Amino acid sequence: MSNDKARELDAQDPLAGKRSEFLLPDDTIYLDGNSLGPLPRAARDRMQEVVNSQWGNDLIGSWNIHNWIDLPTTVGRKIGRLIGAADGQVICCDSISVNLFKLLSYAMQLNPSRNVILSQSDNFPTDLYVTQGLAGLLGEQRCQLKNVATEKLIEALDESVAVLMLTHVNFRSGAVHDLPKLTSLAQQKGILVVWDLAHSAGALPLDLDSANVDFAVGCGYKYLNGGPGAPAFLYVAKRLQNLANQPLQGWMGDQSPFDFKPDYRPSTGVTQFLCGTSGILSMAALDAALDIFADVDMQAISQKSRELSDFFIGSLAQYPALEELILVSPSDPQLRGSQLAYSHPDAYAICQTLIDLGVIVDFRAPDIIRFGFTPLYTSFLDVWTAAQKLNMIVDSKLYMHAKYQTRLKVT
Ligand SMILES: *Cc1c(COP(=O)(O)O)cnc(C)c1O
Numbered sequence: 135m136s137n138d139k140a141r142e143l144d145a146q147d148p149l150a151g152k153r154s155e156f157l158l159p160d161d162t163i164y165l166d167g168n169s170l171g172p173l174p175r176a177a178r179d180r181m182q183e184v185v186n187s188q189w190g191n192d193l194i195g196s197w198n199i200h201n202w203i204d205l206p207t208t209v210g211r212k213i214g215r216l217i218g219a220a221d222g223q224v225i226c227c228d229s230i231s232v233n234l235f236k237l238l239s240y241a242m243q244l245n246p247s248r249n250v251i252l253s254q255s256d257n258f259p260t261d262l263y264v265t266q267g268l269a270g271l272l273g274e275q276r277c278q279l280k281n282v283a284t285e286k287l288i289e290a291l292d293e294s295v296a297v298l299m300l301t302h303v304n305f306r307s308g309a310v311h312d313l314p315k316l317t318s319l320a321q322q323k324g325i326l327v328v329w330d331l332a333h334s335a336g337a338l339p340l341d342l343d344s345a346n347v348d349f350a351v352g353c354g355y356k357y358l359n360g361g362p363g364a365p366a367f368l369y370v371a372k373r374l375q376n377l378a379n380q381p382l383q384g385w386m387g388d389q390s391p392f393d394f395k396p397d398y399r400p401s402t403g404v405t406q407f408l409c410g411t412s413g414i415l416s417m418a419a420l421d422a423a424l425d426i427f428a429d430v431d432m433q434a435i436s437q438k439s440r441e442l443s444d445f446f447i448g449s450l451a452q453y454p455a456l457e458e459l460i461l462v463s464p465s466d467p468q469l470r471g472s473q474l475a476y477s478h479p480d481a482y483a484i485c486q487t488l489i490d491l492g493v494i495v496d497f498r499a500p501d502i503i504r505f506g507f508t509p510l511y512t513s514f515l516d517v518w519t520a521a522q523k524l525n526m527i528v529d530s531k532l533y534m535h536a537k538y539q540t541r542l543k544v545t
Pocket residue numbers: 229230231232258260261301305330332333353366
């Protein structure tokens with residue numbers, strides 16, 4: 135690994151041109167697209183148009199003129215193409231947390247003789263919190279959360295389990311579950327499966343339909359670059375639609391919201407999973423951001439992500455000082471998502487120092503530094519430079535400086 139090698143790889147990179155579609159500050163190496171994707175030019179331009187011309191000029195007429203009303207469906211369709219879902223199964227709305235509540239409630243109704251939602255204690259906390267909330271509401275007899283370690287997952291798939299809820303790519307370590315295999319093993323035991331694709335959609339090739347997935351949720355503001363708090367999405371397989379009602383019955387999930395009648399009648403298809411009015415500004419930004427994927431192959435993205443992360447691992451290996459950093463992610467690139475996690479007792483301070491020097495990464499409690507490798511706008515030279523800076527910081531112990539030690543509210 136060297137500076138020259140990095141430049142050589144950049145020169146051969148088929149995705150190199152995509153970087154110019156993003157607005158990234160100069161002198162910043164952004165290795166945190168797994169937490170918040172950067173601003174696409176197209177999203178900025180669309181925001182201006184929606185604010186100035188649509189909201190500003192066409193006002194309420196925009197619901198029809200600019201089809202605001204159909205955005206959850208049209209954006210859902212674009213996301214569906216990225217995750218291997220045929221039309222009519224994906225809708226863009228709400229947050230992952232809210233969507234999980236809808237899907238878990240719905241799935242529990244489809245498996246009424248069982249009461250366990252099986253997951254993992256190292257799942258993303260919101261997934262567990264939402265499940266705990268649902269269990270509190272339904273009572274233990276009807277619903278309880280059981281967490282098991284990855285090695286114990288398969289043996290835990292028994293007749294008590296109603297729903298298996300997993301995150302495909304672990305948010306800390308980046309470890310990937312075998313989605314088709316676990317889906318199929320669970321289904322053989324009569325279990326419905328809900329996948330959280332927060333760190334997968336836009337990062338890895340996915341084929342939900344051919345894996346016969348039941349339900350999924352995913353994030354709009356990470357790899358899909360929809361902007362802070364962008365709406366999330368949910369997927370419900372065609373065969374599982376219209377079998378029950380999801381409990382957040384709002385008017386946008388009704389068959390005819392503009393009839394204003396007193397009794398709810400769920401819309402058919404995946405639109406019954408809508409609840410209230412969408413945040414149109416946010417959804418419009420996500421809609422524009424998704425067009426970046428129109429001409430790229432998800433295989434090319436994941437291939438470059440593996441090359442970038444391998445290049446980073448190789449670069450770190452050249453520096454004895456960096457032996458203090460322990461790779462927590464699987465070393466086999468086929469077994470991880472688009473990020474690398476390293477543990478270090480001073481992980482927080484090292485992160486703060488890197489950020490101060492223009493390399494944006496993030497910290498995950500208790501002791502993890504996450505480096506995200508998002509192929510659409512990260513170059514091999516970025517990765518090489520980040521490794522140099524990391525070595526300088528650790529070798530010189532620059533991170534021991536008091537100013538890097540104070541915890542901020544968002545880490
Ligand atoms: C980021 C993330 C979420 C976020 O949930 P929101 O409710 O949309 O804020 C959920 N699950 C996982 C695995 C995540 O990484």
